[in-house]
Amino acid sequence: MSEPQTYADRVYRSAAAMVAGALLLGLGAWLAGDAILRGEGRTPLTAAAALLLAAPVVVAFTFRPAVFASDARLRVRNPFRTITVPWARVDTIRAQYSTELLADGRKFQLWAIPVSLRARSRVNRHNARLSSGEPPRSGPFSFGLGGARSLADAPEEGGPRTAPGDAAVAELRELAESHAADKAAQGPVVVRWCYEILAPAAVGGLALLALLLAG
Structure with missing residues (x-):
């Protein structure tokens, strides 16, 4: 084996x-x-x-x-x-x-x-818009873990997002x-x-x- x-x-x-x-x-x-x-x-x-x-x-x-x-x-x-x-x-x-x-x-x-409360707040607003049926806004990019990345790890563009720090914690x-x-x-x-x-x-x-x- x-x-x-x-x-x-x-x-x-x-x-x-x-x-x-x-x-x-x-x-x-x-x-x-x-x-x-x-x-x-x-x-x-x-x-x-x-x-x-x-x-x-x-x-x-x-x-x-x-x-x-x-x-x-x-x-x-x-x-x-x-x-x-x-x-x-x-x-x-x-x-x-x-x-x-x-x-x-x-x-x-x-x-x-690091935990970015600003990034988390943006992600929460984005996900709230999706939940209410409103069209998502294109999010800015942030320099976080490992370099430039979107504020979210989304399965597809415009999908639910997770703040970079929260995504790292979920992986761990x-x-x-x-x-x-x-x-x-x-x-x-x-x-x-x-x-x-x-x-x-x-x-x-x-x-x-x-x-x-x-x-």
């Missing part, structure tokens, strides 16, 4: 956050580089320390957040922690004002899947329900701090504080 086929992880992340992160890093590098090359006295050291503090923080909140869903587990990469949850340990995944994962009686935020719930009983989906919840972000930020913060106190 052949083994069951496994698939690559589904990846959820915010394209808008990564664009913002690239712009912030570029601006920071330009300002700090100018201060390091042209500054006098302690200015170059202060600029270098500030960049060492700011760059990891920007990366943590823009490039790092991601959610990876495989057949066996959900791996949540938040700004400063990585949470690995086998599907059997998932209690529920919900999207209210933010997207939350409940597992083993603990609650974790899913930073990579379906994966949890379908794989919770799998042998590979068992195990403990593992939380790991992201020291590769925390360590350089701490060094930069301490260096900046020392320079400022030294006057």
Whole structure:
């Protein structure tokens, strides 16, 4: 008997956050580089320390957040922690004002899947028009998970829609329900701090504080 086929992880992340992160890093590098090359006295050291503090923080909140869903587990990469949850340990995944994962009686935020109340409101208005028999309006496009996409995942143009964040949550719930009983989906919840972000930020913060106190 052949083994069951496994698939690559589904990846959820915010394209808008990564664009913002690239712009912030570029601006920071330009300002700090100018201060390091042209500054006098302690200015170059202060600029270098500030960049060492700011760059990891920007990366943590823009490039790092991601959610990876495989057949066996959900791996949540938040700004400063990585949470690995086998599907059997998932209690529920919900999207209210933010997207939350409940597992083993603990609650974790899913930073990579933002909830847009504006997008949800537009989708609700569109679906209400369909229910009342009114003709649908062509919806705008938004930059959400994975890049540019319509505000809805519709089976056909003009059909019922789902906001991108809610659609992602529905997919993750379906994966949890379908794989919770799998042998590979068992195990403990593992939380790991992201020291590769925390360590350089701490060094930069301490260096900046020392320079400022030294006057």
